[in-house]
Amino acid sequence: MTTHLPAADPETDPRVRAVFEDIRRSRNTDFINNIWRWLAVDPALLERTWAEVKAVMGTPSSIDPLTKEMIYIAVSVANGCGYCVHSHTAAARAKGMSGEQYGELLAIIGLAGKTNQLATALQIPVDAAFDAAAPRP
Amino acid sequence: MTTHLPAADPETDPRVRAVFEDIRRSRNTDFINNIWRWLAVDPALLERTWAEVKAVMGTPSSIDPLTKEMIYIAVSVANGCGYCVHSHTAAARAKGMSGEQYGELLAIIGLAGKTNQLATALQIPVDAAFDAAAPRP
Amino acid sequence: MTTHLPAADPETDPRVRAVFEDIRRSRNTDFINNIWRWLAVDPALLERTWAEVKAVMGTPSSIDPLTKEMIYIAVSVANGCGYCVHSHTAAARAKGMSGEQYGELLAIIGLAGKTNQLATALQIPVDAAFDAAAPRP
Amino acid sequence: MTTHLPAADPETDPRVRAVFEDIRRSRNTDFINNIWRWLAVDPALLERTWAEVKAVMGTPSSIDPLTKEMIYIAVSVANGCGYCVHSHTAAARAKGMSGEQYGELLAIIGLAGKTNQLATALQIPVDAAFDAAAPRP
Amino acid sequence: MTTHLPAADPETDPRVRAVFEDIRRSRNTDFINNIWRWLAVDPALLERTWAEVKAVMGTPSSIDPLTKEMIYIAVSVANGCGYCVHSHTAAARAKGMSGEQYGELLAIIGLAGKTNQLATALQIPVDAAFDAAAPRP
Amino acid sequence: MTTHLPAADPETDPRVRAVFEDIRRSRNTDFINNIWRWLAVDPALLERTWAEVKAVMGTPSSIDPLTKEMIYIAVSVANGCGYCVHSHTAAARAKGMSGEQYGELLAIIGLAGKTNQLATALQIPVDAAFDAAAPRP
Numbered sequence: 001m002t003t004h005l006p007a008a009d010p011e012t013d014p015r016v017r018a019v020f021e022d023i024r025r026s027r028n029t030d031f032i033n034n035i036w037r038w039l040a041v042d043p044a045l046l047e048r049t050w051a052e053v054k055a056v057m058g059t060p061s062s063i064d065p066l067t068k069e070m071i072y073i074a075v076s077v078a079n080g081c082g083y084c085v086h087s088h089t090a091a092a093r094a095k096g097m098s099g100e101q102y103g104e105l106l107a108i109i110g111l112a113g114k115t116n117q118l119a120t121a122l123q124i125p126v127d128a129a130f131d132a133a134a135p136r137p
Numbered sequence: 138m139t140t141h142l143p144a145a146d147p148e149t150d151p152r153v154r155a156v157f158e159d160i161r162r163s164r165n166t167d168f169i170n171n172i173w174r175w176l177a178v179d180p181a182l183l184e185r186t187w188a189e190v191k192a193v194m195g196t197p198s199s200i201d202p203l204t205k206e207m208i209y210i211a212v213s214v215a216n217g218c219g220y221c222v223h224s225h226t227a228a229a230r231a232k233g234m235s236g237e238q239y240g241e242l243l244a245i246i247g248l249a250g251k252t253n254q255l256a257t258a259l260q261i262p263v264d265a266a267f268d269a270a271a272p273r274p
Numbered sequence: 275m276t277t278h279l280p281a282a283d284p285e286t287d288p289r290v291r292a293v294f295e296d297i298r299r300s301r302n303t304d305f306i307n308n309i310w311r312w313l314a315v316d317p318a319l320l321e322r323t324w325a326e327v328k329a330v331m332g333t334p335s336s337i338d339p340l341t342k343e344m345i346y347i348a349v350s351v352a353n354g355c356g357y358c359v360h361s362h363t364a365a366a367r368a369k370g371m372s373g374e375q376y377g378e379l380l381a382i383i384g385l386a387g388k389t390n391q392l393a394t395a396l397q398i399p400v401d402a403a404f405d406a407a408a409p410r411p
Numbered sequence: 412m413t414t415h416l417p418a419a420d421p422e423t424d425p426r427v428r429a430v431f432e433d434i435r436r437s438r439n440t441d442f443i444n445n446i447w448r449w450l451a452v453d454p455a456l457l458e459r460t461w462a463e464v465k466a467v468m469g470t471p472s473s474i475d476p477l478t479k480e481m482i483y484i485a486v487s488v489a490n491g492c493g494y495c496v497h498s499h500t501a502a503a504r505a506k507g508m509s510g511e512q513y514g515e516l517l518a519i520i521g522l523a524g525k526t527n528q529l530a531t532a533l534q535i536p537v538d539a540a541f542d543a544a545a546p547r548p
Numbered sequence: 549m550t551t552h553l554p555a556a557d558p559e560t561d562p563r564v565r566a567v568f569e570d571i572r573r574s575r576n577t578d579f580i581n582n583i584w585r586w587l588a589v590d591p592a593l594l595e596r597t598w599a600e601v602k603a604v605m606g607t608p609s610s611i612d613p614l615t616k617e618m619i620y621i622a623v624s625v626a627n628g629c630g631y632c633v634h635s636h637t638a639a640a641r642a643k644g645m646s647g648e649q650y651g652e653l654l655a656i657i658g659l660a661g662k663t664n665q666l667a668t669a670l671q672i673p674v675d676a677a678f679d680a681a682a683p684r685p
Numbered sequence: 686m687t688t689h690l691p692a693a694d695p696e697t698d699p700r701v702r703a704v705f706e707d708i709r710r711s712r713n714t715d716f717i718n719n720i721w722r723w724l725a726v727d728p729a730l731l732e733r734t735w736a737e738v739k740a741v742m743g744t745p746s747s748i749d750p751l752t753k754e755m756i757y758i759a760v761s762v763a764n765g766c767g768y769c770v771h772s773h774t775a776a777a778r779a780k781g782m783s784g785e786q787y788g789e790l791l792a793i794i795g796l797a798g799k800t801n802q803l804a805t806a807l808q809i810p811v812d813a814a815f816d817a818a819a820p821r822p
């Protein structure tokens with residue numbers, strides 16, 4: 001079941017082909033996972049989204065690639081996106097996430113989910129010390 | 138504004154005092170932030186929550202302390218918990234999160250929020266390759 | 275801060291006045307809380323919403339009034355609605371929620387928030403036994 | 412998999428039959444989609460929900476029918492309701508949503524999902540100019 | 549589809565076996581539902597989660613067992629966790645939830661979902677009377 | 686309260702200044718609302734976000750500008766982003782949203798919030814007719 005049926009051969013559109021070729025080149029694989037085939041419904045959206053994924057997730061930076069994937073999983077779980085949970089858990093494993101790290105990731109996500117609800121239920125006022133505008137000692 | 142008014146001196150309850158003393162000892166500070174004062178409404182809930190925070194966030198493990206805080210922030214943002222976003226951003230900074238890392242954390246959270254919505258809108262089927270039960274090459 | 279400024283005297287509109295009068299009569303109080311004043315922006319929406327609140331929350335039925343409020347709080351917490359958490363926590367207290375019950379309500383909401391995230395992260399298949407269409411022994 | 416098994420012939424209940432007949436008449440079709448069959452578990456809930464759908468979505472008003480469906484899709488995506496995303500995407504197409512409009516709808520929903528997370532992560536104070544109570548020049 | 553493949557015989561791990569045995573004993577059944585098999589990925593997480601479920605849901609207290617399940621369902625619906633909605637709806641039925649109560653539970657959850665969105669859209673200020681710190685008459 | 690304190694003069698960074706100048710030029714105003722000042726924490730994130738807002742929201746296309754803002758509000762409400770609800774409600778008014786349209790927008794968002802919860806609670810199977818892959822008559 002899906003709300004959109006992707007084109008049988010989306011690469012007949014040159015903008016789509018250019019993005020798919022860049023995905024294959026950047027990831028060194030022939031595998032184009034479904035989100036890119038579905039986003040081809042709107043080539044401009046496909047181009048922007050791939051450019052952003054490449055800049056944020058695929059460029060060496062101050063957060064290492066595995067940590068990036070674990071953060072992505074965390075957001076996707078809290079937003080309830082099954083597709084994204086699947087694709088980024090697979091990516092985290094491909095980047096070396098151990099079984100132990102996976103268990104701990106789950107524990108953090110679960111604990112955060114719990115205290116998020118508790119703080120919202122109690123409508124706890126934010127401590128003045130946490131305000132970024134608070135004077136620093 | 139809050140839905141619960143914590144006791145003026147919650148530590149007259151010995152179970153609450155024991156938890157607060159352990160927080161002060163574990164964190165080496167006199168500062169007890171509001172979530173613990175508010176959770177004292179139910180000493181059993183306070184005890185369980187602190188024990189879990191200590192086990193998950195405060196014990197050396199296969200995920201480093203700063204990464205844990207960034208994952209916690211990610212979940213809290215997606216769940217819309219202002220208190221938790223504040224407290225764990227402060228904790229991440231205390232554990233050394235640089236300005237550059239903070240900017241990248243924001244970029245990952247924002248991008249995930251975007252693709253989460255896109256995948257849900259398109260109801261994209263999960264690629265067979267992402268199934269944990271799929272045969273491994 | 276608000277996105278809508280309610281009329282100084284919304285009861286000059288006869289449809290709004292009729293709803294407000296029914297609220298006062300049904301609740302036996304002069305207090306009209308803000309949601310009704312804000313919903314007066316659209317009298318049809320105000321009428322439908324009040325009629326539904328009265329039918330669902332204000333009519334004796336198979337779920338007792340306090341339980342109804344606790345369920346309402348639970349949904350409002352998970353949806354992150356501060357206004358609703360405040361108004362229904364006040365309503366639950368007015369209907370007799372004890373401090374002990376409040377602590378347990380928080381514990382259930384927090385635990386559910388945690389296992390919700392865990393089940394989503396693991397993408398756990400639903401047990402066949404839970405399917406309403408499963409054969410009953 | 413479902414949590415509720417609808418009656419094989421829900422229309423033996425006269426209240427359910429009356430609603431189903433009104434759905435067929437209003438939509439000029441014999442097709443009763445699943446949400447109505449499932450809501451028949453509680454005839455009062457079915458009646459109220461259908462009356463509200465008819466008043467809000469099926470009555471000519473200041474927002475055109477296709478725009479209404481696109482707004483409905485947007486809420487359903489953000490709330491993660493797969494059933495609703497499917498049913499309202501089908502409805503939007505039936506009301507003339509073009510492929511170009513669909514791509515743009517996706518782009519808006521994705522962008523909003525992104526900036527929603529960013530504003531929450533940064534806990535940005537609302538500009539005074541956005542307050543409905545602010546003085547108008 | 550799942551993101552984790554549980555061990556064929558998770559009970560070869562003594563910590564997992566101890567939890568599973570306690571589940572069977574406490575519930576007086578041989579049925580171990582999937583969440584416990586999946587959580588066995590991390591024995592410490594499994595132990596903590598089961599201990600919390602037992603303390604919160606399985607211990608006689610000031611909220612009766614059926615009400616607890618209805619609150620759990622409410623949170624799980626709002627958080628969009630299909631697995632949890634299934635497992636706790638089954639549990640509520642096992643604890644005696646009638647068809648009438650189920651219909652009313654749905655009506656409360658639906659109404660709360662509606663007013664949650666309305667209050668957030670209007671950014672309604674919380675009435676001073678709802679503040680737990682407000683003076684009591 | 687905020688988690689980030691923006692620079693007093695963010696425009697000393699030439700990348701930030703370039704974006705701010707383009708915002709002023711594109712919108713024909715000197716008013717730079719807070720999200721842009723806060724996003725300046727990461728100039729690359731600021732540049733990408735502004736470019737996307739300009740492409741999606743500020744370029745004439747197949748969805749008119751007011752409809753775009755109403756869709757943006759809908760997502761922001763469901764995601765619980767107070768800042769975004771405020772800024773896009775102000776934008777919708779500036780683009781001509783009437784009081785009547787605002788009331789109807791609220792009614793649609795509220796109704797969708799309600800049926801989203803109902804469909805999730807009942808775990809309603811998607812009708813085959815809604816599948817984009819279904820044969821078209």
